[in-house]
Amino acid sequence: MSRLANPLVNELVIGLKDKDKYNASRPYDDAQFLTYVTNPSFPELVQTIFAAAGILAPTLSPRADLVATFLTGIKGLNQPASVHPSEIMRLNTSTPVTPAGSQNRLGVIGGIMPDIQMAGALAMML
Numbered sequence: 001m002s003r004l005a006n007p008l009v010n011e012l013v014i015g016l017k018d019k020d021k022y023n024a025s026r027p028y029d030d031a032q033f034l035t036y037v038t039n040p041s042f043p044e045l046v047q048t049i050f051a052a053a054g055i056l057a058p059t060l061s062p063r064a065d066l067v068a069t070f071l072t073g074i075k076g077l078n079q080p081a082s083v084h085p086s087e088i089m090r091l092n093t094s095t096p097v098t099p100a101g102s103q104n105r106l107g108v109i110g111g112i113m114p115d116i117q118m119a120g121a122l123a124m125m126l
Helices: 007-013 016-024 027-038 042-053 064-072 107-112 114-125
Strands: none
Touching: 007 016, 007 027, 007 064, 016 027, 027 064
8 A cells, every 4th residue: 555645755756765664654754865855866866867967956955945845844835844855635624615716726836926826827838
């Protein structure tokens, strides 16, 4: 059985040698996989494959942004008051309901980051 609250964690972030261990573990014990999140191997794999084209892996490790995205939630958006790092589905139930017809297709992000909304609209036009 695969744990797929955030499919990228299981499919891209967790290393092949620990996928079975990850899928068999409880979310409460996810701190044991923290190195995979803070130091992802995917950028290095991309660099290895495309090195001849001059593609370089980003050197942003350790990735605190990925820890927030996958393990703790984003402060002010979906992070509870008490946080234990775990890869679980997070739903912010304090976000008010938006009436039909006035929804932003980007959801909460569209309301707090209008520049992203504009970029998305431009991308759809291209």
